[in-house]
Amino acid sequence: MTSAITNAALKQYQQTLAQTPGSAALQKAVMNNGVLKSSESIEAQTKMDQTFSIDLSTGAVSNQKQSGRCWMFAALNTMRHGIQAQFKLKDFELSQNYTFFWDKFEKSNYFYENVLKTADQPLDSRKVAFLMTTPQQDGGQWDMLTALIDKYGIVPKTAMPETYSSAKSNELNSVLNLKLRKDAVTLRQLVADKASDEQIAAAKDQMLSEVYRMLAYTLGNPPTTFDFEYRDDDKAYHIDRDLTPKTFYDKYIGWDLDQYQSIINSPTADKPYDHVYTVEMLGNVVGGREVRHLNLEINDFKALAIKQLQAGESVWFGSDVGQSSDRQIGILDTKIYDKDTLFATDLTMTKAQRLDYGESLMTHAMVLTGVDLVDGKPTKWKVENSWGDKVGEKGYFVASDAWFDEFVYQIVINKQFLSPALQTVIKTENDHPTVLAPWDPMGALA
Template identity: 75%
Template sequence: MSQEITSAAIADYQAQLQQLPQSATVKRAVMNNGILAASENTDSKVAMNQTFSVDLSAEKVANQKQSGRCWMFAALNTMRRSIADQFNLKDFELSQNYTNFWDKFEKSNYFYENILATATEPLESRKVAFLLATPQQDGGQWDMLTALIDKYGIVPKYVMPETYNSSKSSELNSVLNLKLRKDAVTLRQMVADKASEQEIATTKSRFLSEVYRILVYTLGEPPVKFDFEYRDGDKAYHIDRDLTPQTFFKKYVGWDLDNYQSIINAPTDDKPYNHLYTVEMLGNVVGGRQVRHLNLDIDTFKQLAIKQLQAGESVWFGSDVGQASDRQIGIMDTAIYNKDDLFNVDLSMTKAQRLDYGESLMTHAMVITGVDLVDDKPTKWKVENSWGDKVGEKGYFVMSDAWLDQYVYQIVINKQYLPADLLAATKEDPKVLAPWDPMGALASH
């Protein structure tokens, strides 16, 4: 039976508050300065200094500006480091706008296909409502980026530079989602009217042509061929003519993307460790690479990241960046704010509880470029962000090991660092999770 809040109960709560000797002081501090400033722990700033025992060479950070393409920036940043090291390039970037174009084009087709697959379900179906809530967005995951590269390759940034709409994506997303929802009305009606497969395919093709037009007008047209022209760090001139985006990737990055595995740490009861998972309706390229997560305990998770860093390769990772972090000074640390002490309230939850009860999920992707090891144990990690060089230490952040334990959910690891039993697990048939599972969250901050 439900119970209302009575005046007697309120009087009791007021009396309890008045019994706390520090309540008046705390109230003034919080009212005048806000929760974060009033609970800030200055010791965290001292502990999270920018010194690391394993520290890869620092590149100038990129800037995603007012867009949610962090996953794309982070993945391309891991690859540009390889190109810069091999060919002695300074301040080199790959085109995030090029992959952004194809991502939005492919996501539109992915949406149409899912709308058709669920066309006989009612609008109030949870799957249909899930699709219509966000037909497409800027966010994504590692496997979605590799699906794009497999199909379209990559290009240097100067070949397809940023535009107003790539750097400030809200207007484009608004128009594109309006179009996709409008097209969903037509496609669902055609299925209800028992239109032929050919009629539906023709209509969908027309819709995709219109999407392509919108994307060209806002992002520019993707190059088919280009010349790679540059001066290296010694000022020597180089030019490589008539490259395609696919041949550029093969020649200048040369990675076998099948060798990279998404590793997650999701300590929830529905996801036993050492098994593979995928998420229904999560992806961008129809017929492309499937999102596949190997769930591991946190200690194994971190040891794999350390191995890859020690081998000289940075680590793409996904986390809940808004938790216990100061984005201006570039610190992510569970000790940076003492909110429990401030309010005299226990706000602690386990990582599993936060996932199960909607308190946390992956929101942002970055790159781990260093780690500080003390007695072979990590204490803090160096992070390359994509928010420009005005935050953190010229764009680089520090992440405490405790923060990684609690708020990092995904890393990408070269399979050569996996032991035999885990390598075998990557080949099993994945368990399919629901579309709204937190491991299907898209990094978009």
């Protein structure tokens, strides 16, 4: 039944507002200060101090500036921590621009391949529309970064420093997405005209050559060999000559990336716990490592993060950072704002409901570097962000355990911390995971 808003109903709403105790004062406060400042809790701030029973020393934070590379910064930060300690390099960074270049290049090829796979579908099909909405973007997930490292290695920041477009990526994204959409027109037309595989491959090869040139102009040329030259914290001089990105990774990082597993907490009905999932059309390197998520109940999820921190290793994680957070003071807490009381309404949703109804999804990746345990239970978590040192406590944030429960969706864990039963699940299901739709919230890019 259709029911329009009547004048009588409007009068009743206005009367209810006028009769609400304190409404005039609250209206003035919100109009002048906004929703967040008007509902912010000082009590929540006092409880979120930067003291933790487990606190890893990780040095100065990095700064992704005006780009969406948080997933990349967070992953490279977890890897640089070991280099800083082993080689006495206090504020050492790996090149985020180097992996940015190859991610853009590989995402372009990944897009072309998906355009060809869906070329027989109409433009208004949901998959084609999904592809064309954002051909590529800055965001990504852990498995996408490892796919890049497997193929291209890593270099120190000195070997490929930041450029205007790596630090402020809007212009590059705009022109690159324009090109990719234009190329999609050509590729779909070639398929419609029944062009040969050779003709399509030649057209795509030319497109990729042009993409490479665009990336080289904006981000610079990725090095094939370089010298790693530095002075350590004791002022001792070192130089390691003629390294390749792969040999640098093997020598200075040396992680077996196959040992790291993406773990998610998605309590929605369509994703039973203790099973492995992937997302259709999510990735960057064609033929490279594919996205694999093991879904676990929240207490098992957190226990793994604690185990890894106790072993002295930081934890990459993905969350909805904009929810219940004060960016300037660096607090992530479900009680930081009391909007329900301010508006005299119930805004409560479960984590599953927020995912199912589009209220929340993973938007940002950071690093867990500490946790405060009281009687063996976590109360708050230390977070290394990548927004520079002008926010939070010199760039470090603190998240309440309640916030972790509600808004953390993904962590990356060394498989050695998984139970034998979960390791068996991974071995059994990684080759044939449950495939989720491209628009599933677990396919969100941080």
